[in-house]
Amino acid sequence: MPQDLQHRPKVALAVDLAIFTVREDRFQILLVERANQPYRGQLALPGGFIDTDDEDIDVTAARELAEETGLTADRLHLEQLRTYGRPDRDPRGRVVTVCYLALMPDLPIPVAGGDARSARWAPVDAILTGEVHLAFDHQVIVSDAVERARGKLEYSSLGAAFCPAEFTISELRRVYEIVWGQQLDPRNFHRKITSVAGFLVPTGERTTRDGGRPAALYRRGPATVMHPPILRGHNQNHSER
Amino acid sequence: MPQDLQHRPKVALAVDLAIFTVREDRFQILLVERANQPYRGQLALPGGFIDTDDEDIDVTAARELAEETGLTADRLHLEQLRTYGRPDRDPRGRVVTVCYLALMPDLPIPVAGGDARSARWAPVDAILTGEVHLAFDHQVIVSDAVERARGKLEYSSLGAAFCPAEFTISELRRVYEIVWGQQLDPRNFHRKITSVAGFLVPTGERTTRDGGRPAALYRRGPATVMHPPILRGHNQNHSER
DNA sequence: GAAATAGTGTCTTTCAGACATTATGTT
DNA sequence: AACATAATGTCTGAAAGACACTATTTC
Numbered sequence: 001m002p003q004d005l006q007h008r009p010k011v012a013l014a015v016d017l018a019i020f021t022v023r024e025d026r027f028q029i030l031l032v033e034r035a036n037q038p039y040r041g042q043l044a045l046p047g048g049f050i051d052t053d054d055e056d057i058d059v060t061a062a063r064e065l066a067e068e069t070g071l072t073a074d075r076l077h078l079e080q081l082r083t084y085g086r087p088d089r090d091p092r093g094r095v096v097t098v099c100y101l102a103l104m105p106d107l108p109i110p111v112a113g114g115d116a117r118s119a120r121w122a123p124v125d126a127i128l129t130g131e132v133h134l135a136f137d138h139q140v141i142v143s144d145a146v147e148r149a150r151g152k153l154e155y156s157s158l159g160a161a162f163c164p165a166e167f168t169i170s171e172l173r174r175v176y177e178i179v180w181g182q183q184l185d186p187r188n189f190h191r192k193i194t195s196v197a198g199f200l201v202p203t204g205e206r207t208t209r210d211g212g213r214p215a216a217l218y219r220r221g222p223a224t225v226m227h228p229p230i231l232r233g234h235n236q237n238h239s240e241r
Numbered sequence: 242m243p244q245d246l247q248h249r250p251k252v253a254l255a256v257d258l259a260i261f262t263v264r265e266d267r268f269q270i271l272l273v274e275r276a277n278q279p280y281r282g283q284l285a286l287p288g289g290f291i292d293t294d295d296e297d298i299d300v301t302a303a304r305e306l307a308e309e310t311g312l313t314a315d316r317l318h319l320e321q322l323r324t325y326g327r328p329d330r331d332p333r334g335r336v337v338t339v340c341y342l343a344l345m346p347d348l349p350i351p352v353a354g355g356d357a358r359s360a361r362w363a364p365v366d367a368i369l370t371g372e373v374h375l376a377f378d379h380q381v382i383v384s385d386a387v388e389r390a391r392g393k394l395e396y397s398s399l400g401a402a403f404c405p406a407e408f409t410i411s412e413l414r415r416v417y418e419i420v421w422g423q424q425l426d427p428r429n430f431h432r433k434i435t436s437v438a439g440f441l442v443p444t445g446e447r448t449t450r451d452g453g454r455p456a457a458l459y460r461r462g463p464a465t466v467m468h469p470p471i472l473r474g475h476n477q478n479h480s481e482r
Numbered sequence: 483g484a485a486a487t488a489g490t491g492t493c494t495t496t497c498a499g500a501c502a503t504t505a506t507g508t509t
Numbered sequence: 510a511a512c513a514t515a516a517t518g519t520c521t522g523a524a525a526g527a528c529a530c531t532a533t534t535t536c
Contacts, residue, residue, distance in 0.1 A: 005334045008290050010251035013326075013337060049249050053335050057326030083324040083339050085254075085298030093246045094294050096254060098324050098337075170487075188526065190489070195524095212487025213533040228524085231469060411514075429499065431516070436497095447507095453514025454506040469497085 014097040015060050016047030016138070018081065018145035019069065021121065022162045023106040027179050028121040029142060030068065031134070038091045039135030045142070046119065047097065061100040068119065069104065076104040077161040081145055089137045101145050103161035125181075150179055155229035157199055160220045166203055168215035169193060180232045192230055198223030255338040256301050257288030257379070259322060259386035260310065262362065263403045264347040268420050269362040270383060271309065272375070279332045280376030286383070287360065288338065302341040309360065310345065317345040318402040322386055330378045342386050344402035366422075391420055396470035398440055401461045407444055409456035410434060421473045433471055439464030 019030040031043040046068045050060050058080065062073035069076075078100055085096040126132040127142050134142065152158045153176055160167065162175045173189045176182075194200060201221040206214040260271040272284045287309045291301050299321065303314035310317075319341055326337040367373040368383050375383065393399045394417055401408065403416045414430045435441060442462040447455035 005253045005336065008253040009292060009294065011254050011291070011294075012246045012249040013252050013254070050252070051250060053250065053252075054328050056328060057324065057337065060326075080323055082321055083298065085301075085339070087295050087297060095246065096298065096339075098326070168488085185526070185528085186487090187489080187491090187528080192525080208487090208534060210487065211535075212485080213489080213535095215488055228469070228472065231525090409515085426499070426501085427514090428501080428516080428518090433498080449507060449514090451514065452508075453512080454508095454516080456515055472498085 012093070012095045013050050013057075014047055014095055015050060015057060015064055016045045016097050016099045016141065017061065017065055017068065017102055018045060018099060018142060019065065019102040019104060020124070020145070020149055020162075021104050021106050022175050022178050023121055025174075025178060026123045027125070027146075027181075029124050029127065029145075030119055031122050032068075032119045034135055042135040043122070043132065044135040045099075045138045047099075057098050061098070065100070065102055069102075069107075071104060071107070076102060077158055078102045081141070081148060084137060084141060086137065099141050099145070101148055103149065103158060105162055105164050150232070153179060154231060155226050157220055157224050157226065160200075166205065166217045166219050168207060168210060168217060169200075170210055170215060172200075172218075176230075182232055189230075196223060196226050199226065253290055253334070253336045254298075255288055255290050255336055256298060256305060257286045257338045257340045257382065258302065258306055258309065258343055259286060259340060259383060260306065260343040260345060261365070261386070261390055261403075262345050262347050263416050263419050264362055266415075266419060267364045268366070268387075268422075270365050270368065270386075271360055272363050273309075273360045275376055283376040284363070284373065285376035286340075286379045288340075298339050302339070306341075306343055310343075310348075312345060312348070317343060318399055319343045322382070322389060325378060325382060327378065340382050340386070342389055344390065344399060346403055346405050391473070394420060395472060396467050398461055398465050398467070401441075407446065407458045407460050409448060409451060409458060410441075411451055411456060413441075413459075417471075423473055430471075437464060437467050440467065 017030075021028055021030075030046060032046045034040050034042050034044050046064065048064060050057065052060075055063075058078075061080070062078055065076075065078055066072055079102075081099040081101045083096060083098045087094055089095065089097075122132055124142065124146050127134060127139065128146065130139075133139070149158075159172055159175045159179070162179070163171055169190050170186065172193065173184055173186060176189070177184055198221040200218040203217045203219055205217040207217055208214045258271075262269055262271070271287060273287045275281050275283050275285050287305065289305060291298065293301075296304075299319075302321070303319060306317075306319060307313055320343075322340040322342040324337060324339045328335055330336065330338075363373055365383065365387050368375060368380065369387065371380075374380070390399075400413055400416045400420070403420070404412055410431050411427065413434065414425055414427060417430070418425055439462040441459040444458045444460055446458040448458055449455045
């Protein structure tokens with residue numbers, strides 16, 4: 001049994017990103033059109049192979065996110081999702097990919113990154129229904145990522161990651177409604193979200209950008225977890241599965 | 242930009258396992274003593290490099306679990322935890338490891354697998370406190386794995402994964418108490434756990450192995466998620482973080 | 483004024499937490 | 510009988526869901 005790495009089989013390791021936003025009243029994900037084979041011309045998740053040996057994969061993901069969106073990782077949420085390693089997932093050979101989940105607000109010029117590939121937003125529904133087809137096993141990855149993102153809204157302050165730095169309660173509620181595809185009662189949402197200490201910090205400012213009575217502006221507070229969580233309806237299967 | 246994998250830098254890919262059980266009234270994890278350098282003689286998580294190119298990493302994890310415990314993966318719970326890829330985590334060079342979390346009941350001869358390495362159970366507390374030191378970054382991995390396991394008990398039927406095929410409500414409650422390090426009210430636990438449809442299926446049998454009045458035996462039902470969840474006390478920080 | 487949205491309050495039901503009581507076995 | 514644990518029931522308080530009402534802006 002060899003003690004060094006020379007005799008170990010090695011694999012190509014990729015990092016892929018599922019970058020979500022809420023844009024034009026829809027829950028959307030950033031896709032790129034592949035410039036090269038395989039799957040040339042098809043849509044896929046942005047990502048790439050790891051190329052430096054002196055970099056944590058979390059850092060690689062953050063760097064690629066910055067390349068793709070022009071945003072540094074400290075400005076938005078980035079977390080590891082899962083690693084996918086089916087041997088047949090890439091026709092070129094064994095490629096294992098570590099996937100990350102990122103949530104970002106709808107910023108003016110999020111796309112058109114440094115990369116030459118053309119990036120675009122696509123509604124997640126179109127992918128989940130199979131209406132839009134993706135390269136590799138990215139369909140499955142998107143499905144997992146959406147489930148993770150939706151679940152996280154229940155107990156974390158991550159909904160605010162889709163909002164600009166300062167936002168109103170209504171704007172935050174709209175994010176929840178769009179991501180979950182479900183209407184929420186404005187009064188109860190307001191009560192629930194403001195009752196969590198440290199979750200939202202009022203800026204003191206007000207805005208009328210949503211029309212009607214001016215709404216108080218908030219920014220994200222230090223608290224990240226909500227306990228107990230907001231639950232999205234009872235329409236989920238409690239029993240069977 | 243090359244289209245094949247020949248020019249891609251590759252890494253050695255490992256699979257490590259965090260195998261938990263409840264044994265002798267303690268929450269324990271399976272560790273092995275390393276037979277080779279680096280960290281020879283030190284305790285570490287069981288695992289190894291992927292050696293076949295035609296195998297999903299999930300399958301690799303299941304196979305190694307079987308080698309280590311003698312149990313097939315369909316008998317116990319196995320899920321991917323996270324991938325760790327700090328460049329300095331292995332002194333031999335770049336090794337990325339995909340870690341898995343496994344939960345198993347306290348079986349008669351779980352250890353003494355086919356592998357030559359000596360395996361042993363260790364209380365997780367000793368690792369979390371730093372009392373027991375582990376090789377590589379396995380300390381961090383165990384910490385993440387424990388947090389995942391504890392959290393999963395809140396909303397899933399995974400507590401039963403620590404129990405034998407047939408178990409009483411009290412035995413299941415003891416699992417929760419030991420994993421969470423927290424006393425639970427027997428009456429309330431009974432009410433809560435039996436109220437979830439499809440969670441526990443009564444076998445019709447009874448046992449007196451716990452003393453006192455005979456308790457009904459149950460086995461795991463088809464339902465896997467509990468909604469709403471059982472919460473472990475209010476002693477967590479709801480706000481700060 | 484009307485229309486729109488923000489924010490507060492109230493009522494009801496559900497459920498967690500605390501705890502009493504009864505049931506059924508062993509010694 | 511005493512003892513141990515199982516199982517069911519009751520009470521209370523907190524919080525979710527449903528919804529009425531008031532407040533403050535624009536048009």
